[in-house]
Amino acid sequence: MKNILHSLILLIISSFIQVAIAQENEAEAKNRAIFNRIEYFFNSQQPDSIYQLASIDFQKKISAEQMNTVLNQLFSLGKIQEATLQTFEEGKATYKVNFEKETLSIVLRIDTFLNYNYLEFKPFQAVPISKKDSVISNVETKSPLDRYVDSIARNYATQSNAQSLSIAIIHKNKINTFFYGETEKGNQTLPDANTLYEIGSITKTFTASLLAELVNTGIISLDDSISKFLPDSLANNPALQKITFKMLANHTSGLPRMADNWNVGPKFNSSDPYAHYNQQLLFSFLKNFQTKTEPETEYLYSNIGYGLLGELLTIISKKPYQQLLKDSVLVPLEMTSTTDVIDPKNLNVAYPHNEKGEKVPFWNFQALSATGSLKSTLNDMLRYVIAQLTYPESAIQKAMNLTKQYTFFVPPNSDIGLAWHMSMMEDVTYYYHTGNTAGSYSFIGFVPDDKSVVIILSNSSTDIAAIGLNLLDKVLKTK
Incomplete structure (x- = not known):
């Protein structure tokens, strides 16, 4: 009893x-x-x-x-x-x-x-973050550059709310990788080059490449009005008639960061905030959209703009976004692990963790898939960035080359191509993009002229953008 x-x-x-x-x-x-x-x-x-x-x-x-x-x-x-x-x-x-x-x-x-x-x-005052006594790792430090990377990365990985960290550095045609922490809090399992991470908004660079390929094949022009490919209910909106494909791809369309209906309705779930947002909701917002910013006059980072771009690409190609991505990018570059949906049978996964160090769900997408749905591995991202550095010969390499062409000045001292942000460092141009979800952060930065690369994947929402730029600067300065 x-x-x-x-x-x-x-x-x-x-x-x-x-x-x-x-x-x-x-x-x-x-x-x-x-x-x-x-x-x-x-x-x-x-x-x-x-x-x-x-x-x-x-x-x-x-x-x-x-x-x-x-x-x-x-x-x-x-x-x-x-x-x-x-x-x-x-x-x-x-x-x-x-x-x-x-x-x-x-x-x-x-x-x-x-x-x-x-x-x-x-x-703003940063919340003090305690440190772990130690962190498991798989690192070889053979050079001063390796030791510098390890010092910076280990300082991040030992934060109490950090989980795992996977880094790849390309310097002088040599690749070195660094792995720290746990793929899930408490599991004592290190990530490796095939561990799957959310890469968030780095997805936008893939979407820009799909757009560039359609441009290179003459199907559309960057300066075409998007209204030509939209349903009549949207095409009649004067605000949308002024928007071109280039404006969607370089964030100058005047569209806001997010639509005002993205987080409403009975199906909205704050732990998986984009899973419910379908084409009907997106088009409902766009139907009556009015901008206070004239297109191509101001840079305004827009997730909704890239969601719309993805929907337009599927309408034009008559293929679902993920199929288009697979055919045009993933298969040609042999990126066999990159996906938008986690296979429950895959055990080599870096589960997302929020700023409190708590495990949170992976995000799922519908109409906004083109803005941040992808999950990838260090090996796949290396294939992706090496293709960015290679002289363009294949269709996808030529498309990637177009995404890196200047399209708009972003104050105070940077530019944007199609998705890629670019600026000067050590007298050469570098390109970069970040990705951030509720429990993951990613960074990719590279310098084509120097063949230098920094890739960072983390399953913590703690910002790594500054670390990425710091490491890229160090790589360039290391002779």
Whole structure:
């Protein structure tokens, strides 16, 4: 009888814990949804719309004029480029927000009516991160460059919320790889060159190559209006008629980072936020889309723009995005592991972990597949980047070459081709892109003139972009 009562008590406690976790996750998702609306209105400079999201009590304390004054000062920092949840405690969410010119923290609390009753902008202070005593690794350090890479990588991998890290360096025609940490927290399993990681927005560079191949074969032109290939219900929208394929590929279309309907509806799941977003929802947003930014006048990173580009490529080619990708890129480059869906039988997988070091699901995609759906390995990414360095002979190499041509200046000191960002380092041009999901971060950077490459794959959401650029700079300086 005692054992039965004990089991019953444990079951009740467990149920209470599960309900509490579910409620907190729901509250966090609702907070993020309101934050995303604020971000959208901020980036389109609509202070009145931001003010309308406030609760009555908030509006009693702060007038619209006061709010407009604050927001107009903040607009000088440029658009919000990225926002990451740092903490969620007692209903208050603190976001690390990267503006074009500065990084701030935004603290947001909402009420039961989904209006915010607390909104604070303050200087960003990084949350102190503890270190692990040690981390398992598979590394050979034969040169000063190897030892430098190991030092930087090990410092990252020993952070308490980091999991695994896979790095490839190409320098003087030699490839060296570095592996650290665990593919899943606590499993004591190192990654290797065939471990599958989410690569997030690096997917966009693949999408740009698909576009470039259609251009090279004369099927479309970069300067064609996308309205020529859209259903009549969208093609009649004057805002879309001004957008070309090049504008989608270099983020100058005027489309926002995300549509305002991406995180609404009963099928939305904050832990897999794009799985529900289908063509119907995408086209519903685009039908009445109006831009406040004239196309090809300003760089505005747009996931929704690349989602639309992917849908257009499937309409033109009459192939699903993944089939088009397989036929044009993956098979020719022998990238046998790159995929959009994880095979449950594949045990060599780097499971995503969030900033708290907690395991989170892989993301799934529908209409936004072209923007961030791919998972890949270090070996496949090496094949991909080596093809970028090779004199263009095959159709896919010629397409890749087109993606690296200059299309637009991005202040303060960089340019963009088709997806690839480019700038100067050590008097040569380097190309790079990053990818970031809820639990993974990736970086790829290369210098064609020097045949230098840095690839980093991580199953932690902790930023590695700065590390990637640091290592690329070191590779170039190492003679």
